[in-house]
Amino acid sequence: MRTRRPTVVVLSTLLAATLGTVTAPSTALGQPASAVQTAVAEPNQVSGLTVTQADGYATLAWTPIDGATDYQIERAPVDAGNVATGPAVIVGVWRPNRQINNEAPTFADAGFSPGDRFSWRVRARFDTTAQPYSTPVAGTTLAPWGNPDVPGESLRTQWETTKAAQYTSDVEEYAYTAEVDRLSERVRVVEIGRTVLNRPINMLVIGYPTPPPTAQAVAATSPLAINCNVHGNEPGDREACLVLARKLAFGKDAKTVDLLSHTTVLIVPTINGDGRAANTRGNSTGQDLNRDYSLIRQPETAAYVRMLRDYRPVAGYDGHEYGNSTAGDLPMLPPRHQNVAKQIFDESMDMIEGHMYVQGAKDGWWACPYGCQGGSGVGLSEETILRNTLGLKNTVNSLLELRSSGGQTRPDEGNSANNRRRKTYSAFWTFSQFLDYHRANLPAITQARSEAIEFQASNTGRLVFRGSRPIPLHPAPHPGEAGPRDDLPEPEMILDNAPCAYKLTEEQYNGARTDGPGEVGATVAERIAAHGWKVVKAADGYYVPLAQPERGLIPLLLDAQGAEEWVDGQRIYPTGTGRHNGPLSVSGFTCISGGTVNGPVTVRPGAVLIATGTTISGPVSAAGATGVFLADSTVRGPVQISGTTDAVSLVDNRISGPVALSANNTGSDVPLLAGNAVSGPLSCALNSPAPTNLGVPNQVNGPKAGQCAAL
Amino acid sequence: MSEPSNSSPVPGHVGRTAGRTQVRRASRRGPVSGASRRGAVSEASRRGAVSGASRRGPVSGASRRGAVSEGFWRGPVRLAAATLLAVATIGGCTDSDPAERGATARADARPAAAVTGPLCSALPSGTDPGNPASLTDEPGDVALRWIPVLTRFEAAVRAADLSAELRDPNGVTILAPTDDAFAKKFSEDNLDDLMIKQKNELRTLLRAHLVAGSYSLADLVAKGRVTTLDGTSVTITRADPMARIGDHTETVCADYQVAGGRIHLLNGVLGNLPTTADANGDPAH
Numbered sequence: 003m004r005t006r007r008p009t010v011v012v013l014s015t016l017l018a019a020t021l022g023t024v025t026a027p028s029t030a031l032g033q034p035a036s037a038v039q040t041a042v043a044e045p046n047q048v049s050g051l052t053v054t055q056a057d058g059y060a061t062l063a064w065t066p067i068d069g070a071t072d073y074q075i076e077r078a079p080v081d082a083g084n085v086a087t088g089p090a091v092i093v094g095v096w097r098p099n100r101q102i103n104n105e106a107p108t109f110a111d112a113g114f115s116p117g118d119r120f121s122w123r124v125r126a127r128f129d130t131t132a133q134p135y136s137t138p139v140a141g142t143t144l145a146p147w148g149n150p151d152v153p154g155e156s157l158r159t160q161w162e163t164t165k166a167a168q169y170t171s172d173v174e175e176y177a178y179t180a181e182v183d184r185l186s187e188r189v190r191v192v193e194i195g196r197t198v199l200n201r202p203i204n205m206l207v208i209g210y211p212t213p214p215p216t217a218q219a220v221a222a223t224s225p226l227a228i229n230c231n232v233h234g235n236e237p238g239d240r241e242a243c244l245v246l247a248r249k250l251a252f253g254k255d256a257k258t259v260d261l262l263s264h265t266t267v268l269i270v271p272t273i274n275g276d277g278r279a280a281n282t283r284g285n286s287t288g289q290d291l292n293r294d295y296s297l298i299r300q301p302e303t304a305a306y307v308r309m310l311r312d313y314r315p316v317a318g319y320d321g322h323e324y325g326n327s328t329a330g331d332l333p334m335l336p337p338r339h340q341n342v343a344k345q346i347f348d349e350s351m352d353m354i355e356g357h358m359y360v361q362g363a364k365d366g367w368w369a370c371p372y373g374c375q376g377g378s379g380v381g382l383s384e385e386t387i388l389r390n391t392l393g394l395k396n397t398v399n400s401l402l403e404l405r406s407s408g409g410q411t412r413p414d415e416g417n418s419a420n421n422r423r424r425k426t427y428s429a430f431w432t433f434s435q436f437l438d439y440h441r442a443n444l445p446a447i448t449q450a451r452s453e454a455i456e457f458q459a460s461n462t463g464r465l466v467f468r469g470s471r472p473i474p475l476h477p478a479p480h481p482g483e484a485g486p487r488d489d490l491p492e493p494e495m496i497l498d499n500a501p502c503a504y505k506l507t508e509e510q511y512n513g514a515r516t517d518g519p520g521e522v523g524a525t526v527a528e529r530i531a532a533h534g535w536k537v538v539k540a541a542d543g544y545y546v547p548l549a550q551p552e553r554g555l556i557p558l559l560l561d562a563q564g565a566e567e568w569v570d571g572q573r574i575y576p577t578g579t580g581r582h583n584g585p586l587s588v589s590g591f592t593c594i595s596g597g598t599v600n601g602p603v604t605v606r607p608g609a610v611l612i613a614t615g616t617t618i619s620g621p622v623s624a625a626g627a628t629g630v631f632l633a634d635s636t637v638r639g640p641v642q643i644s645g646t647t648d649a650v651s652l653v654d655n656r657i658s659g660p661v662a663l664s665a666n667n668t669g670s671d672v673p674l675l676a677g678n679a680v681s682g683p684l685s686c687a688l689n690s691p692a693p694t695n696l697g698v699p700n701q702v703n704g705p706k707a708g709q710c711a712a713l
Numbered sequence: 714m715s716e717p718s719n720s721s722p723v724p725g726h727v728g729r730t731a732g733r734t735q736v737r738r739a740s741r742r743g744p745v746s747g748a749s750r751r752g753a754v755s756e757a758s759r760r761g762a763v764s765g766a767s768r769r770g771p772v773s774g775a776s777r778r779g780a781v782s783e784g785f786w787r788g789p790v791r792l793a794a795a796t797l798l799a800v801a802t803i804g805g806c807t808d809s810d811p812a813e814r815g816a817t818a819r820a821d822a823r824p825a826a827a828v829t830g831p832l833c834s835a836l837p838s839g840t841d842p843g844n845p846a847s848l849t850d851e852p853g854d855v856a857l858r859w860i861p862v863l864t865r866f867e868a869a870v871r872a873a874d875l876s877a878e879l880r881d882p883n884g885v886t887i888l889a890p891t892d893d894a895f896a897k898k899f900s901e902d903n904l905d906d907l908m909i910k911q912k913n914e915l916r917t918l919l920r921a922h923l924v925a926g927s928y929s930l931a932d933l934v935a936k937g938r939v940t941t942l943d944g945t946s947v948t949i950t951r952a953d954p955m956a957r958i959g960d961h962t963e964t965v966c967a968d969y970q971v972a973g974g975r976i977h978l979l980n981g982v983l984g985n986l987p988t989t990a991d992a993n994g995d996p997a998h
């Protein structure tokens with residue numbers, strides 16, 4: 003068990019009230035840690051102030067004063083001789099609920115123009131009574147990343163060259179990313195789709211020394227993905243992404259090279275290019291794209307979902323801005339939908355609480371739960387939201403909000419350049435931390451993902467159509483006592499008895515739809531293909547088995563009980579659950595759940611077999627079947643599958659005997675062979691396409707040969 | 714503010730009904746029609762992909778880069794054009810001395826254009842790109858792009874195709890509500906709807922913020938009453954050192970001089986549209 007979860011030292015409001023009653027006027031003098039100052043400290047004067055410069059922000063740290071209610075941070079512009087060149091202003095308030103540990107207060111000051119020089123002071127307050135300021139500390143802030151004299155590093159965005167007076171336009175984004183691509187071996191810019199108005203949707207694929215050449219090769223590196231701008235009127239994260247892309251493309255520091263040597267970074271600056279250009283939340287049709295990632299009615303979301311299918315990021319962040327002035331700097335939230343595998347929820351929580359909260363306390367950024375404090379109607383379970391869609395695709399991820407309004411610990415700066423820079427560099431910090439988290443925790447991430455895929459494919463447990471997992475109030479740093487709403491499922495949103503599959507009619511599967519732009523929508527068949535689900539065509543319709551990795555998402559789109567489904571598919575329940583003695587010959591559609599077969603199983607040409615939680619004492623052979631799905635099952639004997647026409651899936655089975663997949667010609671469906679324990683050889687030959695394990699390795703006690711040699 | 718989808722207006726309940734209702738509403742409001750969508754695209758393509766980038770902004774290279782694209786993207790040919798442009802402009806980005814460029818250069822060449830008001834100090838000043846002196850030769854619609862707190866108003870002008878009225882040769886006074894003012898007035902849903910689907914209403918709303926003729930703040934106060942382009946008569950009273958426009962709105966940074974006009978920033982939205990913002994709410998993301 004990993005124990006990355008931090009200890010909560012202090013909870014805000016109660017403590018603040020308590021602190022207010024403490025009277026200890028001379029404690030500062032009594033603290034040896036503050037002896038770095040040469041002057042004699044006044045009573046309750048803050049000591050030990052340090053200022054550390056980073057990209058776009060400065061971290062202030064100081065020795066706490068016993069009894070302080072909060073601290074004010076003051077900044078003044080100074081010249082090289084530290085003479086003030088402008089008025090000093092209070093740029094922030096530190097208070098205990100900003101961070102999970104209070105013995106080492108930190109505050110990230112940001113909003114200034116990077117490269118300018120300032121002097122900072124900090125003072126404690128007892129209730130509202132200000133105490134003496136610390137001795138000032140001056141420093142020159144870091145200029146925008148990249149040496150202006152080095153090609154590539156010298157690139158700047160429109161947002162940077164205009165000192166944040168303007169955001170980077172579509173044209174300038176394409177130009178900038180094209181130059182990053184041209185000048186860096188590490189970067190390939192790919193167009194993953196087009197917007198409704200035909201703007202390109204680009205993605206930077208970044209690796210070292212070069213990015214892997216194909217989507218499949220990228221997928222093998224367990225990549226991570228940042229979606230920078232889904233709501234067109236929330237541009238702050240996008241600017242951070244563009245600067246980060248430059249740093250990743252040209253940074254020569256050991257950390258950057260190490261990160262990129264171990265994975266591939268996927269950055270989509272602008273999924274909603276039309277909305278960004280028009281400064282609207284939705285796309286050009288008015289559709290909120292972050293209510294469409296499951297439905298993929300719009301070309302933008304469909305492009306993103308196809309990218310997820312092909313590049314298979316194991317972790318993600320989704321950037322937003324919000325106007326709630328009562329919460330923290332950087333609200334985050336994991337995929338909460340209850341159909342998301344618990345392993346993915348837990349690891350996402352660990353990313354947020356175990357990494358972001360801890361690092362935020364070191365660097366002075368206030369990460370906190372989204373949906374707390376006056377946000378009771380937000381951060382819920384809609385699977386249409388990328389955060390939840392990603393979770394249902396077994397991807398560890400979080401939403402990120404940049405507070406666009408003033409906050410309780412920062413001044414309200416309107417939509418000024420200062421405000422824009424504070425937002426963007428707070429996103430830059432978060433995304434950089436996201437890379438660090440991925441680098442440090444990849445084994446845990448991939449384990450969570452493997453277990454999640456195996457859990458989903460086993461098709462066990464109830465289905466929930468809408469409803470969230472609770473977000474625990476602590477150890478989250480919190481502005482008040484109200485956490486995100488529990489959002490538990492209503493009874494009518496629960497299906498205890500999950501079906502084996504959904505059956506769609508020809509009309510449901512291939513029929514024309516009107517729910518896209520211009521009242522033209524892609525067919526369900528096309529959308530299912532975009533999500534990458536397995537489908538088998540039988541004489542009486544199209545079957546979508548739940549025994550596959552996106553089992554949590556499928557019912558939300560195919561069941562009449564879904565809150566926002568595509569079609570009302572027919573629930574198909576198992577045809578066998580008990581014991582069968584003797585040989586079993588499968589023809590037509592057969593689904594066995596929790597069954598026992600004492601004897602060989604033969605799947606006839608054109609037949610479909612789905613078995614989960616089943617024990618088969620005997621060989622399994624299929625020749626010319628339409629589909630074969632085995633998950634969470636035991637086979638005592640060899641498994642031979644050949645000539646399948648539609649879909650093959652073997653996930654998390656224990657197979658005593660050789661396994662052979664040959665000459666399966668499944669069209670666009672990639673045969674899945676993941677997380678199995680095989681006692682015997684594994685061989686694959688002449689399958690088109692070749693099988694994959696989705697990054698979930700098989701344990702094979704014997705030689706692995708042919709197309710399965712690396713699985 | 715109401716949540717854009719799937720959330721019941723009643724806090725504490727989310728369920729099937731809310732989701733269903735939303736789905737139907739979404740499809741009703743959905744993309745207008747095949748015909749009009751095609752129309753939009755072709756109109757866009759006539760304007761051309763590079764028009765935004767090549768349009769004349771404030772004289773300098775930096776300013777040209779700042780021009781907002783109004784073109785839509787059609788295909789590889791246009792992308793190639795953009796890439797060429799990119800090379801040229803990005804080259805400019807690498808200038809080692811930004812003070813040589815842009816709006817800044819002109820700041821020294823003319824007398825300082827004085828803007829006044831409490832918000833002015835948060836806006837580009839001195840030699841920063843977008844400083845008031847750099848905007849004096851710019852048409853109103855271009856100048857708006859350099860004032861960071863006017864992104865809603867600026868985008869609305871483009872959405873409503875009102876740029877020509879901001880370039881009226883007889884002069885125009887632009888009473889521009891800040892982004893904060895828009896946020897206090899409209900829910901995000903409502904504003905998206907105006908920007909994307911209710912363009913006539915949006916045009917009327919914007920005309921409630923335009924006055925024929927170029928008037929300084931002192932001129933406006935002296936007049937005491939003006940008629941905005943939507944036909945509404947608005948009182949103007951002194952509210953030292955600023956002015957109150959109508960009953961509830963004040964200028965917060967006044968007297969930007971632009972080509973043939975003035976821009977005064979307001980802390981509220983004029984016109985007759987109902988307030989839809991929820992003071993406690995931010996839409997779900």
Ligand SMILES: [Zn+2]
Pocket residue numbers: 233236321322323997998
């Ligand atoms: Zn958002």
